[in-house]
Amino acid sequence: MSGLVEIHNLTKTYDKKKEALHDLTLTLPRGKIIGLLGPNGSGKTTLIKLLNGLLVPDSGEILIDGEKPGPSTKAKVSYLPERTYLKNGATIRELLSCFQDFYEDFRADRAKEMLAALQIEENARIRTLSKGTREKVQLILVMSRDASLYILDEPIAGVDPAARDYILRTIITNYNENATVLISTHLITDIENILDEVIFMKEGNLLLQTSVEEIREEKGKSVDAYFREVFAC
Amino acid sequence: MLGKLLKHEWKEVSVIPCILSAILLVLSVISGFSFLGIREGIADVSRFMTVMLWMLFYFALIAVSMGITIYMAVHFYRTMYTDEGYLTHTLPVSGRELLWSKLIPMVIWSFLTIIVVFLAVLIFGGMGVMFASREGMVSMAEIRGSIQELIGQLQLMGSGSMTAFILSMLYIMIVGIFNGPMMLAGAIAIGQLVGKHRILGSIGAYFGIMTIFQIVSQVVFLPMMFGFDGDNPLPLLTGTYFGIGTVSLVVTVLLYFVTEYLVTKKLNLE
Numbered sequence: 001m002s003g004l005v006e007i008h009n010l011t012k013t014y015d016k017k018k019e020a021l022h023d024l025t026l027t028l029p030r031g032k033i034i035g036l037l038g039p040n041g042s043g044k045t046t047l048i049k050l051l052n053g054l055l056v057p058d059s060g061e062i063l064i065d066g067e068k069p070g071p072s073t074k075a076k077v078s079y080l081p082e083r084t085y086l087k088n089g090a091t092i093r094e095l096l097s098c099f100q101d102f103y104e105d106f107r108a109d110r111a112k113e114m115l116a117a118l119q120i121e122e123n124a125r126i127r128t129l130s131k132g133t134r135e136k137v138q139l140i141l142v143m144s145r146d147a148s149l150y151i152l153d154e155p156i157a158g159v160d161p162a163a164r165d166y167i168l169r170t171i172i173t174n175y176n177e178n179a180t181v182l183i184s185t186h187l188i189t190d191i192e193n194i195l196d197e198v199i200f201m202k203e204g205n206l207l208l209q210t211s212v213e214e215i216r217e218e219k220g221k222s223v224d225a226y227f228r229e230v231f232a233c
Numbered sequence: 234m235l236g237k238l239l240k241h242e243w244k245e246v247s248v249i250p251c252i253l254s255a256i257l258l259v260l261s262v263i264s265g266f267s268f269l270g271i272r273e274g275i276a277d278v279s280r281f282m283t284v285m286l287w288m289l290f291y292f293a294l295i296a297v298s299m300g301i302t303i304y305m306a307v308h309f310y311r312t313m314y315t316d317e318g319y320l321t322h323t324l325p326v327s328g329r330e331l332l333w334s335k336l337i338p339m340v341i342w343s344f345l346t347i348i349v350v351f352l353a354v355l356i357f358g359g360m361g362v363m364f365a366s367r368e369g370m371v372s373m374a375e376i377r378g379s380i381q382e383l384i385g386q387l388q389l390m391g392s393g394s395m396t397a398f399i400l401s402m403l404y405i406m407i408v409g410i411f412n413g414p415m416m417l418a419g420a421i422a423i424g425q426l427v428g429k430h431r432i433l434g435s436i437g438a439y440f441g442i443m444t445i446f447q448i449v450s451q452v453v454f455l456p457m458m459f460g461f462d463g464d465n466p467l468p469l470l471t472g473t474y475f476g477i478g479t480v481s482l483v484v485t486v487l488l489y490f491v492t493e494y495l496v497t498k499k500l501n502l503e
Contacts, residue, residue, distance in 0.1 A: 014503065015428050052323050054502040071234075075325035085319035087245070101237045102324050 002066075003027035004149055004180050005051065010060035012046050012204075020046040022204040024060070028149075028180055033171075033194055035212075035223070036184040038201035039231050044184045045082060047201070048153050051182075052079045065148060075103065078147035082154040082184075084134050088127040092120065092137060103145055111144035114170065132159045139167055143174040150181040156190055164190055188224040198223055200230060234326045238334035246308055246338045250301045254349040257297040261353035264290035265360025290357060294350055301346050305339045306417040310435070314425055318502050328497030332418070336489075339414035347410070394467045401474035405481070412481040416442055419488035422495040446484055450477045 005028035012021040021043045028034060036044050049055040050062060053069035064073040086095060092115065099106045115122060118136060126134060139155060152171070156164040164187075172194055175181050185191055192212065200208040207230065215226050267286040312321050313335065321331065365371045420442055424435025453476035457469055 049502065054319065054322055054500065056499060056501065071325045071327050074323055077323070079319075079323050081316075081319045083316045083319065085316050087317055087320075090245075098241055101241070102234070102326070 004030045006063040008061045011058045032196040033181045035195045035198040042201040043204040076148040078142045078145040078150045080142040080152040086126045093122040105146040114140045152183045192223040235330045242334045253297045261356040268361045268364035343410045398467045398471045401471040405474045405478040408478045408481045412485045415485045415488045419492045422492040
C-alpha cells in the first residue's frame, strides 16, 4: 500500500539562489505521528508550505492521497502554520462558522467543547486575546477537523510549558487514528513521547527517516540525544 | 464554494466602506444646510464657517472615494499575501474562485462608491438650489431657464452625436468600474514576484501599468486630434472616450489573466 504522502525529487529554490530543498524523495505513511526535525534552515517549513500549496516547487512532485496539492488535498489536510493566520477583527464564533462552511470534516461541537474547557469566550475578538490564547484557538480549529493529514509547524514554540502539555494532549486525543500527524519542532524533548517516527532534515536534504523505537533500541538514545549527536556543531 | 467565499468576503470587506459612505452622506446633508449661512445680512463668521464646510465636503468626496479604493487594495493584499493568506490559500477552493471572491466585492464597491459620491453631490447641490431659491437669491424660473439653455446648446450639436457621446461616457464609466479593481489586484499580484520588497514592487507595478496605459491611450487619442472639427468637440470626445475605454477593457482582461496565472501557478508565501 502506498503512503499517504509521496514526494519525488522535490526541489525548491528561493530568489534563484538559495536552495531550500534539494531533490527530496520521501514517503509519509498513514496512521503515524511523525516528527519533522532539523536545525534552522534545514527546509522543514519549506516542505510544509509545499505540501499545503503555499509555495510552488521548482521541480519534482508531491502526491497527497494520490493527488497533487490543490482544492481536494486542502480538504484533507489540516494545517497549523508557525504564525497566526486568524483575522484580528473576527470573533471566535465567526471563525467557527468560517471553518464549518469550508471544511466538511470540521466538528464544531468538538471545537466548542475545547474552547469551553479552556474558558475561551466564543464572542471574544481575536485582537483581544493574548498570543498564547490565539495559538490555542488556532490549534483548536485545526484539531477539530477529521482530516487525513495534520501538519503542525512549531505548534508548541510560543507557549508556556503548561500550555504545551495541553496542546500535546489536544493533538493526541483529537486526531483520527487513521490519519497522519506531521509535527515540525525544535522542542524535541517535549514531543518525543508521542512520536512514532522521525524525519531528520539537513540543508534541504533528507538525512534520516526511521521509527522512534529504532533510535531507542539500536542507538540506545532518546530522539533528543540522537538529534544533538547528529547535528552537533 | 464561490458562494460561500463571497458571503464571507462581502461581510468582511463591506463594514469600512459602509461607514465611510454613511459619513459622506451625512456630511452632504450638513453641508447642504450650510447654504442657510449665506443669506443676506448674515455674520461674516457664519459665512466663513459655511465656506469651510463646503471645503470639508469637497475633500470628503475625494477622501471617501480614495479611502474605499485604498482599503480594498490593502484588504486584497492582507488576505492574499500576508499571514492571513495562510488561511486564505489553504481553504479547499481553487485559485480562480479565490480571485473572483476578492474581485467581485471590489467591483461592486467600485460601482457603489460612484453612486454614493453622485448621491452626496446631488444632496448637496439639491439643498443648495432649494435654500437659494427660498431665500430669493435665485428663482426657480432662472434655474429652469439655465437648464433649457444648456439643453438647447446640446441640441445644436446634433442629437445623433449627443447619444453617441452619452454612450461613450457610460462605456468608459462601466469599464472603469472593472478596470480600477483589476489594476489594484494585478499590481499587487505582480509585486509578489519582487523578492523581499513586495509592497514596493506592487506600487512600482501599479505605476508601470498606469504608464503603459497612458502611452497606449495617447497613441489612440492622437490620430483623433487630426479629425477635430473646431466647432463641435463632441465627436472628438466621443471617439476619445470609446478609444480609451477600449484600451482600459483590454488592459483589464489582460491583467485578469496575468493575475489568475500568478495566483494559481506562482504563489510563493514566504
